[in-house]
Structures are given as C-alpha cells and as structure tokens.
Amino acid sequence: MNGSGQEDAHRTIERVARESYGRLVAYLSANTRDVASAEDALSNALVAALTAWPRDGVPQNPEAWLLTTARHSFIDLVRHRQVAEASEPTLKLLREDSTEMTLSAEFPDERLKLLFVCAHPAIDPAMHTPLMLQTVLGLDAVRIAHAFLISPTTMGQRLVRAKTKIRDGGIQFEIPLERELPQRLDAVLEAIYAAFGISWDDMAGVDQRGRDLAEEAIWLARVLLQLMPGEAEVRGLLALMLHCEARRAARRGPDGRYVPLSEQHSDHWSLPLIEEAERHLAEASSRGRAGRFQLAAAIQSVHAERARSGRTEWTAIVLFYEQLIRISPTLGTKTGYAAAVGEANGPEAGLAVLDGIDPDGVSAYQPYWAVSAHLLQRLGRTSEAAEAFDRAIGLAEDPAVRQFLLQRRG
Amino acid sequence: MQFALLIYESPEAFAARNSDETDAYLGAWRAYHKAIVEAGIFVGGNPLQAPETGTTVRMKEGKRRVQDGPFADAKEQLGGFTILELPSLDAALEWAARCPAASIGAVEVRPVSSQYLRRVTG
Numbered sequence: 001m002n003g004s005g006q007e008d009a010h011r012t013i014e015r016v017a018r019e020s021y022g023r024l025v026a027y028l029s030a031n032t033r034d035v036a037s038a039e040d041a042l043s044n045a046l047v048a049a050l051t052a053w054p055r056d057g058v059p060q061n062p063e064a065w066l067l068t069t070a071r072h073s074f075i076d077l078v079r080h081r082q083v084a085e086a087s088e089p090t091l092k093l094l095r096e097d098s099t100e101m102t103l104s105a106e107f108p109d110e111r112l113k114l115l116f117v118c119a120h121p122a123i124d125p126a127m128h129t130p131l132m133l134q135t136v137l138g139l140d141a142v143r144i145a146h147a148f149l150i151s152p153t154t155m156g157q158r159l160v161r162a163k164t165k166i167r168d169g170g171i172q173f174e175i176p177l178e179r180e181l182p183q184r185l186d187a188v189l190e191a192i193y194a195a196f197g198i199s200w201d202d203m204a205g206v207d208q209r210g211r212d213l214a215e216e217a218i219w220l221a222r223v224l225l226q227l228m229p230g231e232a233e234v235r236g237l238l239a240l241m242l243h244c245e246a247r248r249a250a251r252r253g254p255d256g257r258y259v260p261l262s263e264q265h266s267d268h269w270s271l272p273l274i275e276e277a278e279r280h281l282a283e284a285s286s287r288g289r290a291g292r293f294q295l296a297a298a299i300q301s302v303h304a305e306r307a308r309s310g311r312t313e314w315t316a317i318v319l320f321y322e323q324l325i326r327i328s329p330t331l332g333t334k335t336g337y338a339a340a341v342g343e344a345n346g347p348e349a350g351l352a353v354l355d356g357i358d359p360d361g362v363s364a365y366q367p368y369w370a371v372s373a374h375l376l377q378r379l380g381r382t383s384e385a386a387e388a389f390d391r392a393i394g395l396a397e398d399p400a401v402r403q404f405l406l407q408r409r410g
Numbered sequence: 411m412q413f414a415l416l417i418y419e420s421p422e423a424f425a426a427r428n429s430d431e432t433d434a435y436l437g438a439w440r441a442y443h444k445a446i447v448e449a450g451i452f453v454g455g456n457p458l459q460a461p462e463t464g465t466t467v468r469m470k471e472g473k474r475r476v477q478d479g480p481f482a483d484a485k486e487q488l489g490g491f492t493i494l495e496l497p498s499l500d501a502a503l504e505w506a507a508r509c510p511a512a513s514i515g516a517v518e519v520r521p522v523s524s525q526y527l528r529r530v531t532g
Contacts, residue, residue, distance in 0.1 A: 149503050363449045364504075393438060394445025399513035406437050 009053035016062045017046055022136035022223070024067055026110035028074060030173045035117075035135055036163040041074035042066070048073075067107065111136060112227040113173040115220075119187035120171050127162045128191035134159055136223065137216055147195075147213050185228075189237050189293060192220045196241050214245060225280075235284035236294030239277040243300035246273035258400040266307035274304045295324040299336075314344035331361055331368070339371045347375040366395035370405065377408070385409075412453055412493055412522035413502040419489035419515040424460045438510035446494060446505065455492035486515050493522065 021042070028038035045066045059065040117123075118131040130148060133139040145155035165171070176184040196217035221238040228234050250268035253259050281297050299320045306312050321337040334357050342350020354372055362368040373388035389409035396402040426435050446452045461480040468475040480487055489511070496502050499519065506517040 149507055150500065151503075154499075364445075390441040390444045391448060393441035394443070395508055397507045397512075399510075402438050402441075402510070402513075403434060406434055406441075409437075 005057070006054040009058050010050075012058045012062055013046065013049050013053060016049075016066065017138065020063045020066065021138035022111045022114065023107075023109055024063070024070060025135050025138075026114035026173075027067070027107050028070060029135075030110040030113060032074075032078075032167075033117075033171065033173060034078070034167045035114075036160065036167070037074055037077050038070075039135065040077055041070040044073040045070035064107075109227070110173065111223060112175060115188050115224060115227075116176060116184055117166055117171055117173055119184070119191045120166075121184075121187070122169055122171055123162055123165060124158075125187070127158055128187060129194040130155065130159060131162055132191055132220060133195060133213065133216060136220060139216065147197075185231065185233065188224065189233060192217050192224065193237060193241070193293070195220065196244070214241070214248070217241060218245060230287075232284040232287040232289050233291040233293050235280040236291055236297050239281040239284065240293055240297035240300055242273050242277035242280070243297060243304055246270040246277065246304065252400065256400060258398070258404040260404070261303060262312075269304070269307055271307070274307065277301070277304070290323065292324060292328040295320050295327070299324070299340075312343070314340055318344045331357070331365055335365070335367045335371055339374075342371070342375045342378075347378040350375045351379070364395060366392055366397075369395060373405070373408070411497070412495055412524070413499070414520045414522055415455075415492040415494060415502070415506055415509060416488060416518040416520060417457075417490045417492070417509065417511045417515070418486040418518065419511055420486055423511070423514055424487075424489060427460075435510060435514070442508060442510055445508070446492070451494045451496055451505070453493040453495050455490065457490035458488060461487035489515070 024042050025035065025038045028041060029035045032038070048069050049062075049066060053059070053062075114135060115132060118135060119128040123131065130144045133144050134141070141156040141159055142152045144159075145152040148155065150158075175181075195213040197213065218238070218241050221234065221241060225231075225234050225238055246269050247261070247264060249270070250264040250266075251259055277297065278301060281294065281301055284294050284297075299317050302313050302316045302320070317340045318337070321333065321340050324333050325337055334353070338350050338353035338357075340350075341353050350371070354368065354375070357368065369388050369392035373385050373392050376385035376388055386409055389405055393402055393405045393409065396405060423435065426433055429436070443452075462478075464480040466477040466479065466481050468477075492509075494502060494505060496505070499521070502519045502521075506512060506519050509517045511517055
C-alpha cells in the first residue's frame with residue numbers, strides 16, 4: 001500500500017476512534033458491565049487496526065471491524081483472568097450476542113445507558129465526570145488528572161476503583177425509570193458541566209477548573225442531546241456552555257491579560273456560537289419547564305444581548321438569578337446574584353446580598369472576594385476593598401486573573 | 411494532616427526579591443499568605459535565601475566534604491516552604507495551584523510524616 005493510503009488508514013483510525021469510542025465501549029460493556037475490559041479490548045482492536053488497515057486497506061465498515069476484533073479480544077481478556085468461575089457468566093453473555101450483529105453494520109447506541117452508569121448515585125460524585133470523559137470520549141487518565149488537579153497515578157487508581165464498582169456493585173446499564181429520571185439526569189448534566197468548569201458569574205476572577213475540557217464537555221452535551229432530544233435541560237446546558245464558549249477569545253487581551261466580561265469587546269464574541277445557543281434556549285423554553293441550566297443560560301443570553309444593544313439589562317439578570325437561587329442556592333449562584341444586584345441596584349445592595357451568605361463557606365471561595373472587592377471599591381471603602389482584593393488575589397489560580405486583580409487593587 | 415508545600419523558583423524569581431514594594435510577585439505572595447492564614451490552615455514556613463548562599467556538608471569516609479551551593483544542581487531551586495494543615499491531598503493540591511510560585515516555577519506537595527516523626531522523637 002502506498003504512502004497516502006497509509007495516511008488515509010491512520011486518519012480513518014483516528015476519526016473512527018474519536019467518533020465511535022463511546023459507542024463501542026458502551027455496546028461492549030452494556031451486558032457485561034465490565035467497562036475496564038471493554039476499554040482494554042477496544043484499545044487492542046485499535047492497535048490491531050494500526051497494523052491491518054494500512055496493509056489491507058480500510059474495511060468497508062470500520063466500526064464493525066473494530067467491534068468484531070474488540071469482542072474477540074474481550075473474550076480472550078475475560079478467559080485469561082485468574083478467577084475463572086467469576087468470568088463464566090461474562091463469557092456466556094459475550095458468546096450469546098456475538099452471532100447476530102457482526103454481519104450487519106448497525107448496532108444499538110448504548111451511550112445513554114453508559115452516561116447514566118457513570119453518574120450513578122452509587123459512584124463517588126467526584127468520579128462522575130472523569131468516568132464519562134474516559135469511557136465515552138476515550139480521554140486518558142493523565143489528561144483527566146491535569147484538568148482535575150489530581151496526580152495521574154491517583155486518578156488512574158480512582159478510575160479503576162469506580163469501574164470495579166460498576167462491574168461488581170450491581171449497577172445496571174439501563175435508562176432510569178420515569179420517576180427517578182429528573183434526579184438521575186441532573187447528575188449526568190452536572191458531570192458534563194463540571195468538565196466545562198466555568199462558573200456562572202463571570203465578574204472578576206473565576207474558578208476555571210477543568211477549562212481544558214470545554215470542547216469535550218460540549219461534545220458530551222451534544223451526544224446527550226442527540227440521545228434525549230426532548231429534554232429541555234439538556235438543551236439548557238448546551239446553550240449555557242455555548243454562550244460561555246462564544247466569549248472565550250474575548251476573555252484575554254492580545255497581551256494575554258485577563259479581560260472581565262463587562263470590559264469585553266462584543267465583536268470578539270463568536271456570533272455563530274451565540275446564535276446556536278439562542279436556538280437551543282428558545283427550543284428548550286418552548287417546552288415550558290424552566291430548570292437551573294436553562295436559567296443559567298438565560299443569564300448568559302442577556303449578557304450576549306449586549307452585542308446587539310450595546311448595553312446589559314442587569315434588571316433582567318437579577319430576575320433570572322432570583323429564580324435560579326430558588327432552584328439551586330449554591331455559593332456560586334448567590335455570589336453571581338450579588339454581583340448582578342450590585343450592577344442593577346448599586347454596590348450597597350450588592351454588598352447586602354454578600355453579607356447574607358454564610359461566612360463559613362467563603363474563606364476559600366475566590367469569586368466571593370473578587371465581587372466583594374469590586375463593590376467595596378465602588379463605594380470608596382478603600383481599605384476594606386484592599387483586604388478583599390488580597391483575599392481574591394491569594395485565592396486566584398490563574399496568573400492573568402491574579403495580575404488583573406493586583407492592578408485593580410492599586 | 412499536615413502537608414509541606416516546597417517552593418521551587420527560577421533564578422529570575424530569586425532576583426526579583428530585591429525589587430521594590432510594587433513588585434507583582436511580592437504582591438501575589440502577600441495575598442497568598444493572607445489567604446492561607448485567613449483560611450485557618452497555616453502551620454508555619456519560611457522563605458530561604460538564594461541557592462548560592464547554601465553550603466552543603468557531607469561526611470565521606472570519616473572526612474568532611476564541604477561544597478559551595480545547594481545540594482541539587484538544577485535550574486529551579488528550593489526557595490522556601492510552607493506547612494499547611496488540611497484534610498486531604500486534594501485540598502493541598504488546590505492550595506498549591508494557587509501559590510504564586512506555581513505559575514512561574516513549581517510547587518511540590520509532600521505529606522509531613524507524623525509517623526516517622528514519632529519514631530524519631532520517641
């Protein structure tokens with residue numbers, strides 16, 4: 001095979017791996033619940049493809065080829081496992097479903113079940129997002145560890161432990177029943193949002209945990225939307241993330257300096273992303289049930305409106321925050337509310353909201369101090385503002401944010 | 411439990427210690443120190459003078475060996491340490507990420523070995 005054919009083969013492998021990874025892992029593990037072996041089997045199949053495809057040409061149906069190869073590898077893996085008696089039911093399951101589908105190109109998309117398994121209440125909530133990123137998107141433990149600020153070894157161990165729990169803990173691959181769906185779906189949405197990791201208030205200095213994973217989070221939300229097109233909150237989450245993503249380029253000046261939302265040039269925002277976000281939000285609200293992600297997206301939508309009108313309707317933002325606090329009274333929401341009230345009704349009103357927040361929770365919460373510093377400075381309470389700036393600077397992780405706050409502090 | 415944050419800094423960062431009161435790195439350190447004190451997790455710690463002020467001593471076959479400079483020959487050198495009282499390594503890594511040195515040098519997080527301390531102190 002010639003050079004360009006080899007390149008084709010490699011590109012195809014890359015593309016199929018990216019697009020089909022989750023589908024293949026989900027399908028391979030749906031019956032056996034053995035996610036770890038499914039992943040190992042699939043990576044063996046991908047390695048085999050790297051040899052076979054450039055040599056023999058890319059198969060007619062690359063995904064089916066990978067699935068067949070992965071299934072053989074899966075059976076070998078399970079057979080070679082030491083505890084022979086424990087693997088017998090798994091082998092039986094693998095043999096049973098191996099006959100009918102290899103010939104046909106179609107196999108059921110089990111990714112939705114896999115997403116619900118990853119965010120199952122029996123799994124440590126801190127592991128919901130890492131599990132999704134690994135099993136549905138195929139991200140390696142090192143990359144996930146970087147984003148979540150955990151040592152790669154520890155992240156690897158936690159992922160293994162979580163997968164063992166899925167296999168041995170009786171966690172079923174199934175769509176939750178109607179009555180438990182809202183809560184279970186919320187855990188899935190929460191996990192996707194955690195990968196995105198930009199806090200709702202974008203005032204000054206944000207916790208950008210997991211920011212490297214924004215694209216992956218949007219991809220996950222798109223997968224989820226494709227699988228549950230009727231769920232308004234799924235669209236709400238996607239709209240929220242698209243709105244934030246639309247402003248990514250505007251968050252940094254040409255010299256890398258941090259630019260807060262209020263000072264961003266709206267012509268640096270991505271109009272196609274804003275339009276897409278607006279479409280999803282409109283579609284979601286036509287379904288009549290306002291959830292927390294739709295409300296958070298609505299707040300971002302008001303901010304985006306500045307691109308057209310040239311001004312920010314803070315009163316509208318305050319109203320959305322009031323509804324949001326009723327559903328989701330988190331520290332982030334309350335802080336964002338205080339910032340919005342500060343803009344709409346003046347800094348004193350904003351400070352009054354901040355004063356109502358439980359002081360025990362805020363000693364390490366950076367946005368609280370950033371908003372506090374901003375409001376105190378506007379009131380001319382210079383020494384208190386300097387104190388709050390110091391706390392916000394000391395808690396900042398991003399050097400650009402730190403620099404921005406140092407300059408503001410004066 | 412206690413964690414040591416070992417602060418590794420570049421020659422430039424050491425040189426910046428002589429700059430004036432408006433230095434951004436100094437300002438960031440002041441704010442960081444304030445944040446860890448206010449969070450109630452600060453146990454102790456100190457900055458160290460520049461690595462070239464170090465002197466390393468070894469006893470080799472009963473003879474003294476004294477070397478100018480720090481123990482390890484590396485571009486980034488130990489510039490200080492902070493001991494924090496925290497519930498978990500995850501929390502310690504979070505505070506390490508906020509440390510101003512993490513953006514320009516490196517911060518190593520090591521649990522303090524209270525078990526070994528007990529064996530040493532008896």
